[in-house]
Amino acid sequence: MTKRLVVEDEASAELRDAARFYEHERAGLGVELVDTIEAVFDALANGTAFSVKVPGIPDELGIRRVHVSRFPYAVVHLEEADAVHVLAVAHLRREPAYWLGRVQRVLGSAPLKKT
Numbered sequence: 155m156t157k158r159l160v161v162e163d164e165a166s167a168e169l170r171d172a173a174r175f176y177e178h179e180r181a182g183l184g185v186e187l188v189d190t191i192e193a194v195f196d197a198l199a200n201g202t203a204f205s206v207k208v209p210g211i212p213d214e215l216g217i218r219r220v221h222v223s224r225f226p227y228a229v230v231h232l233e234e235a236d237a238v239h240v241l242a243v244a245h246l247r248r249e250p251a252y253w254l255g256r257v258q259r260v261l262g263s264a265p266l267k268k269t
Contacts, residue, residue: 158237159199168243198238
């Protein structure tokens with residue numbers, strides 16, 4: 155069953171910024187990043203992505219990440235019965251869990267803190 159994919163605005167902005175950076179570093183590299191992450195998005199929607207737990211985040215929240223091959227990024231997402239919410243396209247060498255505030259909007263719950 156294909157799930158609806160919802161990419162949060164901040165995650166889209168992160169992808170655009172990263173693509174712009176890589177394209178500036180080498181022509182075509184930004185396009186490769188976008189293609190690779192879009193393949194992750196497709197795999198998430200189709201249920202074929204290999205997701206792993208996000209360290210320090212309670213399992214019951216259902217927040218997981220998919221590491222992006224060849225780039226130091228992960229697609230952080232929240233799975234629901236009928237949809238996958240992409241919370242962040244997170245650089246793995248930068249501040250961890252900066253995206254936690256976004257979970258509140260999706261879940262409608264109290265602000266989360268990393269454990």
